[in-house]
Amino acid sequence: MSDFWAFTRYLYLKVLVTLSRLLIKLLASPQSSKLDYKLDIPSRDKNRTIKVHVYKPPVTETGSSTPAPVLINLYGSGLAIPLHGLDDDFCRFIADTTGYVVLDVNYCLAPEYPFPKALNDVEDTLKYVLDHPKEYQASRVSISGFSSGGTLALSASASLPRGTFTSLIAFYPATNLYQDPSLRKAPVPGGKDRSPFWTRIFRESYIRGMDARDPRISPAFADTTNFPSNMLIVTGELDASAIEAEELAERAKDEGHTTGREVIIRRMKGCGHAFDKKLTGEVSVKAKNETYELAAKILKNGLKVST
Numbered sequence: 524m525s526d527f528w529a530f531t532r533y534l535y536l537k538v539l540v541t542l543s544r545l546l547i548k549l550l551a552s553p554q555s556s557k558l559d560y561k562l563d564i565p566s567r568d569k570n571r572t573i574k575v576h577v578y579k580p581p582v583t584e585t586g587s588s589t590p591a592p593v594l595i596n597l598y599g600s601g602l603a604i605p606l607h608g609l610d611d612d613f614c615r616f617i618a619d620t621t622g623y624v625v626l627d628v629n630y631c632l633a634p635e636y637p638f639p640k641a642l643n644d645v646e647d648t649l650k651y652v653l654d655h656p657k658e659y660q661a662s663r664v665s666i667s668g669f670s671s672g673g674t675l676a677l678s679a680s681a682s683l684p685r686g687t688f689t690s691l692i693a694f695y696p697a698t699n700l701y702q703d704p705s706l707r708k709a710p711v712p713g714g715k716d717r718s719p720f721w722t723r724i725f726r727e728s729y730i731r732g733m734d735a736r737d738p739r740i741s742p743a744f745a746d747t748t749n750f751p752s753n754m755l756i757v758t759g760e761l762d763a764s765a766i767e768a769e770e771l772a773e774r775a776k777d778e779g780h781t782t783g784r785e786v787i788i789r790r791m792k793g794c795g796h797a798f799d800k801k802l803t804g805e806v807s808v809k810a811k812n813e814t815y816e817l818a819a820k821i822l823k824n825g826l827k828v829s830t
């Protein structure tokens with residue numbers, strides 16, 4: 524009976540998510556035209572590989588080195604919508620200006636691959652990087668993510684040993700998947716709220732029967748000990764996920780104070796969720812420029828010189 528219920532529920536989620544994938548595909552399909560090449564990374568699932576877009580620093584860049592530092596980037600998907608390639612501008616910019624190789628990871632999606640499959644893909648990508656010391660500098664691996672990709676970046680850094688990542692950059696991440704989406708409010712009114720119905724569908728697709736307070740699902744519940752020494756959390760003042768992201772960042776800052784952790788929280792005025800992907804006016808264009816530049820600075824120099 525409970526198997527039957529679980530399967531019926533899965534079909535329901537699958538139908539809804541498939542519909543929204545089709546709809547989103549009609550509205551926007553990401554163009555990742557600026558990558559250098561594609562890579563297939565082995566997954567721990569025997570019958571699957573993880574597709575990665577690789578952005579290399581220009582060979583002429585002074586200071587570019589082999590092995591190179593690496594940024595593992597995770598796109599925003601609601602953990603269900605295939606939008607790999609959406610961070611093309613960010614990845615190209617970081618590779619061009621910091622000497623980092625950027626690995627933009629097409630982690631697997633729910634409901635077909637529920638928790639912890641996406642997180643496993645992040646760890647398998649990290650393992651691949653550490654297994655290739657001639658290409659990648661193990662002591663300088665950083666992680667970034669947008670929206671649900673930011674959630675994964677936070678979960679991965681909280682659960683992997685301290686020192687795994689040099690820097691963490693998260694743009695408008697959700698950190699608390701336990702709280703009902705309808706209760707979340709943007710710091711400043713006037714934003715376009717995301718639909719609580721769809722947020723719930725995507726969440727359930729990912730979590731299924733798990734407790735959303737698991738810190739690997741909701742980093743808001745994580746011990747902050749393992750977070751990296753450099754963190755940049757970018758939020759938008761019109762975004763309902765801003766406050767939970769800032770609360771976690773504040774806690775990481777307070778609790779990491781004695782260990783020399785530096786945390787920058789940048790709340791962007793006039794910006795909503797995914798402001799750098801919906802360039803609706805001068806405000807978001809400027810905010811995109813400013814936050815990408817800040818991310819690049821932190822990757823290059825750490826936080827102390829960049830503030």
Ligand SMILES: *[C@@H]1O[C@H](CO)[C@@H](O)[C@H](O)[C@H]1NC(C)=O
Nearest residue numbers: 567568569570571635636640
């Ligand atoms: C492939 O792997 C997935 C998840 O690991 C599993 O559910 C599926 O049955 C496998 N498919 C085949 C053909 O082995």
Ligand SMILES: *[C@@H]1O[C@H](CO)[C@@H](O)[C@H](O)[C@H]1NC(C)=O
Nearest residue numbers: 616811812813814815816819
């Ligand atoms: C930001 O703007 C400056 C000045 O126009 C430009 O040189 C730089 O490349 C821009 N950076 C990004 C990330 O777009």
